[in-house]
Amino acid sequence: MTQSQQAPVPLSFTGSGPEYFRIWIVNLLLTIVTFGIYSAWAKVRRLKYFYQNTQLAGASFNYHGEPLAIFKGRLLALGLLVAWNLAPLDRVWGMAIWIVLAAIWPWIIVRSMHFKRRNSSYRNVRFRFDGRTRDVYLPFALLLGVSFISALALYPGSEAGMPRMSTAKIAVGVISALLLLAVTPHFHFVIQQFFAARTLFGETRFRYSARAWDFYKIYLLLGLMLVGRTLAFGILFGVGSSLFKQGGWIAILVLSIAFVVFFYGFVLFIGPYFQVRIQNLIWNNIRLGGHRFESRARVWPLFRITVVNLILIALTLGFFRPFAVIRTLRYRLESVSLLPAGDLDSFVGSAEAAVAAFGAEAVDLFDFDLAL
């Protein structure tokens, strides 16, 4: 292992809210006017703005996705989405659609990763992804299978009268739900490892050294915070109800606000918590040749950014969104640094290979965001 001796080189992000707002609003208008067709072209312009404004050691990244390929992917994804939404209307067909979608889901994610990596470049050298669907099929099948059993067992009976649930059904449901809870961090680990260790910059592979236990720690800490919040909430409730009897309405008002802040605040906290912890875990455990990375994102600043974004988005009926995106992106990107072991000149580019766009868009539509 090469020890890095040079000073850390931080990623810098030169995007600005007002600039991106103008790109975003024109994209939006053209998308509306063309009944959504332009959205594929809008996506390319958006990503080019993000990538080209991200710089490392004096060179920028670039995105090369073809709008037409993305457009075709969007059409297919739309078809899947419609099928998914029509599924509940008929029991037999619905089940068939559900199984087919579940079966091709890993394939969609892997294709999307190919498309995303292949169309990213730095210093005129493309990234690449060489993961195969069959490498992750088993973990996906297990996760979907367990969630399916749990959902089926815990779904209230549809017989007339009171929703009835047998003890056996509840037991199966609870056990499978617990099992799901127990394997989720491991699944997260397996997928992230798959994404990272199957990525190449030119011909050089990224090495990834995080362990499953690191993911468990992130989930366990969140679980502990959840327990803590529930306890605090119980105490607050006790105080609140005794005050209610005394009829101090100001105290009641203060307590109800505290309730909302507690509940909603915690819900808002989960997102930034995961983003920061997972981002740090991945980047601090990744190597490219002798180069290492460092991510020093912190939960509290990202939480503050998220809350301010949310308030301003609500006040502007959504028009603050482009500014919010830039604020979040800047914080997340600028907390990452490269710890170089020598210069960045010796990476070798790889030969061209075409990748269909289908996967990237299906994932885009289903709102499955891949960390950084």
Added chain:
Amino acid sequence: MTAASARGGYYDGRSSKRHEVTLELSGAALRVRGPGVDLTVPFAEVRIEESVANAPRLLHLPGGALVESTALEGVDLLIEGAGRRDSLVVRLQRSWRTALGSVVAVACAAAAFYVWGLPWVADRVADVIPAAWSEALGQEAQKALQPPLFQPSKLSEEARRAIEQDFAAALEAAGRPMPRLEFRSFAAGPNAFALPGNTMVMTDEMVKLAARTRDPASAILGVLGHEQGHIRHRHPLRQFVRGTVLSALAAWWLGDVSTVLATAAPVLLAARYSRDFEREADREAVALLRAAGRPVEPLIELFGLLEGGRAAKAEDGKAAPGVEHKRANLLDYFSSHPGTGERIRMLRGQGG
């Protein structure tokens, strides 16, 4: 004018090595020169990436090499000198005037879609939904009519029979089909509602409240006529489709920001459609009462009782402070039903 030139980095595409170069325009060609690099390529063959504001300019040379330059002024001069300019979209995306114009256009488009477009599209969708699906939705909704909130009706057999017969006779006089009518006891108080499909529900509590009016039978008939109006115009299904479209749009617009916002917004927005449906159902109630030769006043009285008598009084002119009226109207905007005052005015206007 001196020949435009700019400094930049040259990447051949085979490795990540950066070569420091100077870009110059010589005639119709671009010259890229530096230690170890000396290229002259026809400018027409250079693919210039759309300029992205303050990000470096990227020039793709034939053969897969790339020149990246942060000396924006120099490069832009050079590009202009070669007679190349940014695409229309890129120029539009740079101008504040277009941006503000777009904001106005987007807001107008959204408002027009909300008021006219979405109801029209959703109704066309509702038209092609088979009756069986609509009935299935209603059955799904009926599952919610269960204890502890809902109990079987405690009204006497004769009382229910009388209401049903009165309703059937009025429908026949008006020449309308009879929907399926169910009775339930509802813990949350007086109510009546129509489900997707052909089923409507009357609660014991509403019947009991109607008993306090001067003409209970007509008041009940008015309520049934209202719910029958919902069923006749397929309001529950149409509201369901409109709500679904609104939810999908809200999820797209706000879903990645906050699920709470994305859930609350469509509920508030759908209220407007619901109010329109309530008005239409009120007109149906009046039509049914008229066809049966019955008075509208008892129904008005019942609405007044539902509101706790407040609105009815205000309408009588005894206590109608303008301020209170205004506040009520503002709240109406987020309410699923029109204000009781407005409904009573409307009924009086139609029934009188």
